[in-house]
Amino acid sequence: MNFASVRIITDDLDRLVKFYEKVMGVSAQRPAPVFAEFVMPSCTLAIGxxxxxxxxxxxxxxxxxxxxxxxxxxxxxVDAEYERLKPFIEEWVKEPTTMPWGNRAILFRDPDGNLVNLFAPVTEEAIKRFNGRD
Incomplete structure (x- = not known):
């Protein structure tokens, strides 16, 4: 079994697609007017x-x-992403922080209120845990 995607359902597709295009730095594929995908090597974020x-x-x-x-x-x-997104994200849930499990993270909400976490493993144990996942 392969994990294929996560799909967000929204009432304002264009707004959410534009938001994730800015966050992810890539353009969405739009196979239908009511559906968009961000196809990445690790997984796909779909928005319907x-x-x-x-x-x-x-x-x-x-x-x-x-x-x-x-x-x-x-x-x-994470810190570079925080600086890049600061002008764009209105409210931060968590500014750059190193979590107890060894990831440095920032958290914010998308326009529909979904929680988004950008993280990087920074401790030796966390780096080992993520080695080979990307």
Whole structure:
């Protein structure tokens, strides 16, 4: 089994796509007006408009209603990403911090309120843990 993607459902697809294009520094693929994908080597971040929900089962998901998942991206330099994104991110949940498990991280919310974590392993143990994952 291969982990393929995480999909966010939103009422404002264009706004969320533009946000993640700025955060990720890549353009989304738009195979349909109601769907976008950021295809990366490690995984795909998909964004679907709430109009697509009936395709999965009426009421199966609700746009902008997540408080249990963190969307995480491994980066090379958390502090550099923080400086790059400072003019763009309105509210930081966590400014650059080294976590107890050895990752340096910044956390913020996307326009729909989803929590986003940019992190880099910085301690010897964390670096070993992530060796070969990228």
């Amino acid at each position: 408009h709430s109009e697509t929900v009936p395709l999965f089962g009426e009421g199966s998901t609700v746009a902008a209603d997540n408080r249990s998942v963190i969307i995480e991206f491994q980066v090379h330099d």
